[in-house]
Amino acid sequence: MQQVLLDELIQRFDGDLSLCVSTMQGEVLFCHQQNHIFKAASLIKLPILSCALQQVQAGQLAMTDRLPLTAENQVPGAGVLHEMETGLSLTVQDLLTLMVVVSDNTATNVLIERLGLDAINAHIQHIQLQHTFLVGKLQMPLNLQNDLQKTGQRSTTSAADMNLWLLSLVQGKLLTPTLSEWALNLLKKQQDRLVISRRLPRTSDGELLYEVASKSGEIPSHRHDVGIVFAPKPYLVSLLSRGSNDFREHPDQALTLRLAELSERIFWLTQSV
Incomplete structure (x- = not known):
């Protein structure tokens, strides 16, 4: 029955939808x-994260290295660094944290400049995305x-690629156990909980019953x-969508609500398998 309900949600999804769900194995x-x-939007920050941590692993970069905030890298959109004074120096660890937890675009640009565009794309190819x-x-x-x-070209990705990235991380294929754990803990701190986490089971105090x-x-x-x-029964889930005419940055934006409903259905389906 749960599978039928999921299929119905997919069939009546208003827009283009791509999804991939797998076990931890x-x-x-x-x-x-x-x-x-x-278009990848901020999902592109995941391979940037693993590229940076692989350079840390190889001794080419340290989490304590400080990188300067320049005016050129300060850009609008998500994050807080675009509001800061230039000349500020942040550690690699701070920049990675800002890039993931609040999806800071300026922190991402500082990291792209340090890592190198070619190196990041070579990393993406190496891990077979x-x-x-x-x-x-x-x-x-x-x-x-x-x-x-x-x-007009923009960064791209797919649900299959994102699931592969998650799987490679959780199975320890990208990083050492210590750095894998650090990356997973960072992803658990992401502040945007409006899609996958939105309709998952919660405690009586409103806290998520399970970590995401x-x-x-x-x-x-x-x-x-x-x-x-x-x-x-833990699982990996990748939900990508486009096509809405609702351009609001709002918790009840149309695609956000549709994906949250799908996420809830996927949760119950995975737990019943």
Whole structure:
């Protein structure tokens, strides 16, 4: 019955939907158009995170290294660093935390500059993400965009790629156990809980009953969320969508509500398998 209800939600989804759900062992439980390519929005920050941590692992970077905040990297959108005075110096650990927990675009640009665009895309290819590509720094004004950005190209990914990234992280294929645990704990602190976590079971005090390690992404007409739900039967879930005419940055934005309903249905289905 739960599968039927999930299929019904997918069939009447108003917009383009891509999803992939699997066990922690990599068994695909169900999927829908998982290889469709979407603008990545802030999901692109996940391979940036693993690229940075792999450089830490290799001794090419330290979590305590300080990187300067420059005016060029200060861009609008999510985060707080665009409101800070230039010249501020933050550690790599601080920048990674801001990039994930509050999805700070400026922190992301500082990290892209330090890691290198080519190195990040080489990392993406190395971990075999087939549809994921970082086109450049985020939210750059036209005069500072690179040639690809000026043609209208944007960073991309897919539900299949995001599930593979999550699986590689949780299975310890990306990083050492210590750095894997650090990354997972960071994802558990993400403040955007409006999609995957929104309608999951909670305690009488309103706290989530089970931990969720996730990363969201949002740009006009696109809403994504991917993560790991540590339920009694834990699972990985990647939800990507586009096509809404509701451009609000609002908890009740249309795609947000539809994806949250799907997430709830996926939860009950996975627990009944």
